[in-house]
Amino acid sequence: MPPRKKAETPAPSSPERGGGNKAQTINDIARLAQVSKKTVSRVINQSPLVHKETRDRVEAVMREVNYTPDPFARSLAFRRSFLIGMVYDNPTAQYIVNMQNGALDGIRDSGFELVVHPCDSRNPAYIDGVRRFVQQQKLFGVMLVPRVSEDQALADMLAEIDCRYARIASVSLDHASRMLITHDRDGAAEAADYLHALGHREIALITGPASYRSAHERTAGFIEALQRHGLELPRHRVIEAGYTFESGVAAAERLLAGKDRPSAIFAGNDEMAAGVYKVALRSGISIPQQLSVIGFDDSPLASRLWPAMSSVRLPIRDMGRIAASMLLQNEPTAAAALATASVRPHLIIRDSCQPPG
Template sequence: MPVSKTSKQGATPSGPARAATINDIARLAGVSKKTVSRIINHSPLVRKDTREKVEALMREVGYSPDPMARGLAFRRSFLIGMVYDNPTAQFIVNMQYGALDALRGSGFELVVHPCDSRSPGYIDGVRRFVQQQKLHGVMLVPRVSEDQALADMLDEIGCRYTRIAAVAMDDHSRMVITHDRDGAAEAADYLQTLGHRDIALITGPASYRSAIERTGGFVEALAKRGIELPKARIVEAGYTFESGVAAAEKLLSGKRRPTAIFCGNDEMAAGVYRVALRAGIGIPRQLSVVGYDDSPLASRLWPPLTSVRRDTRDTGRVAAAMLIQAEEGAAARPVASVRPHLIVRDSCQPPD
């Protein structure tokens, strides 16, 4: 009985196709497994004609290196982790897109770990995630990036990390700073320039550094222009649509309503839109609204929302790129930062 031959894709006439392995590539190309490994990892110790032949073969059979297997072979992982606890889904999606932009073509892959930073065992959970996946490094996204105990744990187990935060909280080689205070100050200056003086503020959770910075930047910018924000005009919420609705109901239910509201993110600003619509309050004719993040939601609301843009995708790209760059010269690198700026749309006008 004749023996069936295995195809380049690893299929047999009587069986399903299997993914090609590095051994298959070496055999079909007539080179050693070590040579294929060197080509996969962009080693200069391979002749050009050999590299081109092997790369053409890998494309032909659809071979893709397994990052876990590469990690075992090279005694290091080709996985980057992203750890987050954030209620805003779009923010997380944009951050992932940015990280993937940086990793594309590098041989590294992204794995994510959502967690509840209020849970007493969440740091142990992150530790298990890092050790089980043998991660090359970890991106820490707000709010977990603000937790020093988490950063200390990663230091202890020897895992490199980058922290994304509103202010510097670590060595600059580990930080991507988003300058939230400056973005909020720009929003305050804009509303004051329009002539608003009775202004309200819906903040994020007081335990979040981003909320502290945005509140501080907004209040201080108004104070410089002679406008004091009474405590009754500041309402803490949770960076969610629902909490924005609850905060807006407090601010807009009285006889004397503010003429403008600055919200700590776009989700809460959308909550203000909901309450204003129910109450028959016209935006921007009777109420000006400014958000923060300039998420896709901002341009989909009607009227389109004026919002502080922080390029979340670019932030994720910078944070991931820092993890895969060579360690040499890290101390000499400038501080990584992503600057916010106000995007003016149709949700604001001078008060009547």
């Protein structure tokens, strides 16, 4: 009887790399690479949020153990797209363009793209519309631009569906890691101080719509600064408008009609201030000889008017960049550190103001 062939002994397997033919799992890769399962999933899905050193280490482990991600598991793991949303309800086109350019600055070379969602916050169904936008696009995060950033119900909805967000507002409305504060009140106060220093006492104010927190902050900052100088604005010289050129025209027509007109007007944004320019020109009132004008935002429009208009500069493009960058922060501590930074408006003095005649 021929001798039995001795059975081959399988080569010992490394206790660290798993045994023989045992299929490696994503948990094994995470353990061997000393990272979290979520980080491995991000590497598999080519997420730009993983540092190169970490990515290289995870990929090296996957090659060493010949790990192939299951396509079905891969699709389940990839629950978010590489899209950042910008949600806004703002009538000023240049403001939105500047904010959008800033957001693009913030995500450049990150692998993310920007999608925008205009909405009408006066529509009771707008929050449901934002929800559909976020879920259909599988957004990674959302930038909330004034005035929707001021809506707590919208922020609560995003938290409910576990969508990260960054809010831009004139005051703090949320946790520091989600807020970019613009301090609009301080910029309006600087405008009031400047007009008072020039000697103006007959001053008028065109505010933004009452539904905007920024309008309240700018109004309060301007009025309180004048009060510190002992000046009170009469009610008939405070006109609410809509942050649009047309509403600025309508407000200026009321303020500049008749002989009892102000010597200076501060408008809550540049669009409304441009409306003042139109009415002054049509009425034969020269700027700045007979009327001083200051706007807010310091949009390109301010320097293109004649005479060039003084305006409170709000760094809108920087605001968009910072808000987008906040969304891309991987570590909560880093996001909180970045969010504590705020922007400060300041007055840019040009040719639209002089002492009253």
